Amino acid sequence: MTNSILKIDYPHSIQLLEQMASESIEKGPFTYVNSGSGAESTLRANVSAFEDWHIVPRVLNDVSKRDASTQILGTTFPSSFAIAPVGVQSIFHPDGELASARAAAHHDVPFIASTLSSYSLEEVAANLGNTPRWFQLYWSKDVELALSMVKRAEEAGYSAIVITVDTALLGNRERDLTNGYSPLKLGKGSANYLHDPVFLSRLGSNPSSDDPDVIGKIVDVIFNPSLTWDDLRTIKNHTNLPVLLKGVLHEEDARKALHYGVDGVIVSNHGGRQLDGCISSLEALPSIAEVIQGKVPILLDSGIRRGSDVIKAKALGANAVLLGRPFVYGLAVGGEQGVRHVLKDFIHDIDVSLALTGFSSMIQVDQSIIRKKN
Numbered sequence: 001m002t003n004s005i006l007k008i009d010y011p012h013s014i015q016l017l018e019q020m021a022s023e024s025i026e027k028g029p030f031t032y033v034n035s036g037s038g039a040e041s042t043l044r045a046n047v048s049a050f051e052d053w054h055i056v057p058r059v060l061n062d063v064s065k066r067d068a069s070t071q072i073l074g075t076t077f078p079s080s081f082a083i084a085p086v087g088v089q090s091i092f093h094p095d096g097e098l099a100s101a102r103a104a105a106h107h108d109v110p111f112i113a114s115t116l117s118s119y120s121l122e123e124v125a126a127n128l129g130n131t132p133r134w135f136q137l138y139w140s141k142d143v144e145l146a147l148s149m150v151k152r153a154e155e156a157g158y159s160a161i162v163i164t165v166d167t168a169l170l171g172n173r174e175r176d177l178t179n180g181y182s183p184l185k186l187g188k189g190s191a192n193y194l195h196d197p198v199f200l201s202r203l204g205s206n207p208s209s210d211d212p213d214v215i216g217k218i219v220d221v222i223f224n225p226s227l228t229w230d231d232l233r234t235i236k237n238h239t240n241l242p243v244l245l246k247g248v249l250h251e252e253d254a255r256k257a258l259h260y261g262v263d264g265v266i267v268s269n270h271g272g273r274q275l276d277g278c279i280s281s282l283e284a285l286p287s288i289a290e291v292i293q294g295k296v297p298i299l300l301d302s303g304i305r306r307g308s309d310v311i312k313a314k315a316l317g318a319n320a321v322l323l324g325r326p327f328v329y330g331l332a333v334g335g336e337q338g339v340r341h342v343l344k345d346f347i348h349d350i351d352v353s354l355a356l357t358g359f360s361s362m363i364q365v366d367q368s369i370i371r372k373k374n
């Protein structure tokens with residue numbers, strides 16, 4: 001079969017999809033999703049860490065009926081994964097988050113919307129149908145603005161707040177700097193600010209999404225390097241939604257998260273985009289699971305590429321995982337249809353991997369079926 005304008009033959013390998021994405025969009029946006037910080041050693045380690053562990057499957061267990069689902073904070077994850085928060089998606093396809101939200105809704109995959117989305121959290125919600133959604137918060141320097149976004153998320157039906165804590169500043173992404181490419185400075189991540197009553201009240205004039213002054217004001221307030229653990233009390237006092245921390249890697253921070261009443265942790269190094277040289281997510285997972293002891297759910301991202309990765313993360317103590325770059329490559333290649341394709345393949349791969357591990361239910365997957373390579 002040949003490619004045509006109407007129907008794209010999507011590849012069934014993530015490498016080929018990545019290649020196709022690189023040919024579908026400009027160098028700036030492709031490098032933005034593809035690259036990591038510094039020497040990209042953590043970016044590579046995230047993927048290779050999964051090869052350091054082997055599944056030791058069980059046999060003759062009747063796997064004719066299978067259930068890959070898991071429950072996280074009252075939300076069903078039908079295949080034990082959700083869509084990771086990814087900002088500025090309109091740089092990959094004009095429909096941006098609206099396309100990925102529709103694809104998530106089509107496959108009933110929970111969706112985490114980024115603070116830095118190209119469309120507002122309300123517009124994203126309107127494209128999700130009844131699909132569960134969480135809101136990822138970049139806790140602004142302007143506390144009232146951060147709390148306003150949380151309130152809007154509550155009103156739009158988001159059922160948890162994910163605070164990203166590994167981004168005191170943006171990582172040093174050498175390939176983006178070389179390209180001189182910054183989607184934030186192009187105003188691609190402004191929608192949630194331009195729809196926010198608190199942010200608008202700070203402006204006093206008619207804002208426009210490509211006014212350099214307005215973009216400058218947004219970029220100024222996005223990240224808050226002075227945040228501390230005590231600031232978590234503020235958010236807990238202002239919302240009844242569960243609060244998860246995304247970007248926990250140290251077991252002592254997992255302990256603190258429990259102490260401060262956090263409702264879940266996401267083991268993540270932001271896909272190797274923040275501190276280069278830091279530990280891979282999978283390597284960090286066992287000691288965090290040891291501290292958490294099942295008291296709150298653990299999710300993991302950074303390096304999830306295929307179904308067996310989900311089995312390995314579950315076996316080492318995660319309750320669920322997040323899918324990042326692979327769905328973005330699908331978005332770049334084919335918008336909603338491209339993301340649907342990636343999700344369909346991933347869901348199938350998870351099901352096959354579960355069956356071939358020798359389990360009929362994801363809940364049964366435990367450390368008995370995983371061994372570290374010698």
Ligand SMILES: Cc1cc2nc3c(=O)[nH]c(=O)nc-3n(C[C@H](O)[C@H](O)[C@H](O)COP(=O)(O)O)c2cc1C
Binds near residue numbers: 084088272302303324
């Ligand atoms: C293009 C891009 C944009 C991202 N934007 C955000 C964001 O706005 N908020 C956030 O918490 N994480 C963001 N992330 C990190 C992802 O949520 C996730 O941690 C990461 O993609 C996992 O690594 P992987 O994609 O290599 O598996 C972004 C990642 C990419 C690739």
Ligand SMILES: O=C(O)C(=O)c1ccccc1
Binds near residue numbers: 184189
């Ligand atoms: O690139 C990122 O990892 C990220 O979190 C982000 C997303 C959009 C704009 C700026 C940073």
